[in-house]
Amino acid sequence: MPENPSFRPAPRWLARPGARAWRCAPAPDGVRDFHAALPGYAPTPLTELPSLAAESGVGRLFVKDESSRLGLPAFKALGASWAVHRILAERPAGGPLTLVTATDGNHGRAVARTARLLGRSAHVFVPSGVHPGAVAAIAAEGAEVTEVAGSYDEAVQRAARAAEGPDAVLVQDTGWPGYERIPGWIVEGYSTLCAEIDDQLAAAGVPGPGLVVVPVGVGSFAQAVVTHYRSRPVPGPAAPALLSVEPETAACVLASLAHGVPVSVPTGDTTMAGLNCGTPSGLAWPHLHGGLDAAVAVTDADSARAAADLAALGVSSGPCGAAPLAGLRAALTGEGADERRTALGLDATSVVVLLSTEGTAANPHAHADTDTRDA
Structure with missing residues (x-):
């Protein structure tokens, strides 16, 4: 396991210019065909939420809803x-x-x-x-x-x-x-989710996203997302920006990116239980270091508010699944928001995809979080 060196504490936000030019090998063929042959397989919804697009100052915003995947309430x-x-x-x-x-x-x-x-x-x-x-x-x-x-x-x-x-x-x-x-x-198995997004965006008349926001624990799912979008040949569709989101209490990828090497961080209590990881995956690290444009850390309160807002719009999302919306909001508000928007390449025509990796049924904390916020 990586050790925690004596470096400065990681910030809540980090941008990394040049990530969109990084390239890697693609996922193998045959993964989606395997999943399609499983009992109960169906692509999960890609739900467009115009109100969140307007709030974020972008053209269109979609949420990949993994609240029901092969009979379970998460993408895993x-x-x-x-x-x-x-x-x-x-x-x-x-x-x-x-x-x-x-x-x-x-x-x-x-x-x-x-x-x-x-x-x-x-x-x-x-x-x-x-x-x-x-x-x-x-x-x-x-x-x-x-x-x-x-x-x-x-x-x-x-x-x-x-x-x-x-x-x-x-x-x-x-x-x-x-x-x-x-x-x-x-990681290869997760590629099916990204392939579904390609088809669903095409059906909505969108050639590809401008920003994809992904929640991160050890980084294996983020590795799959980086692989999908950084393995495309050049020239081709413009590569999207990729933003990772972690809890403030367990931001091991953010810390590792800030230090330039994998580090372990102490973890604390968080309702984003699936993201409560202190060490990045060694397998994922080269992809995260090479292909992520930015990383941000959010609080449990940020995630709870995002989950409640998604629920009001008809999307079941637990604290981990709602973290991408919380991360997008953290990036686009407050001091320095204009610089962060520029770093992500966002403008009024951009298309954003949030990856909601779990529904409320996957995380019993989700209901308590919503109740606390409403109180």
């Missing part, structure tokens, strides 16, 4: 299902196999659901601070759940040790030296 099933498919394709048929992972909630439930559908066992390690309702949802999928009296990083370490036996495999959505193939497959 895309990565878990593809990774487990690849794992089983490389193992001899038959014999017991336990899928092991650590989670802040949604990934663990997706692994547990995938295991249950395939008749496999699952063992999920959950760090301190995850809501009991999220833990219960994982257990309801038939998984063995071990609660760890420590951080997400500590839960990952426990899961890795538990998966060392011959009849177990670690299905973790963060990578480090020596553990990269399976996290890479999880």
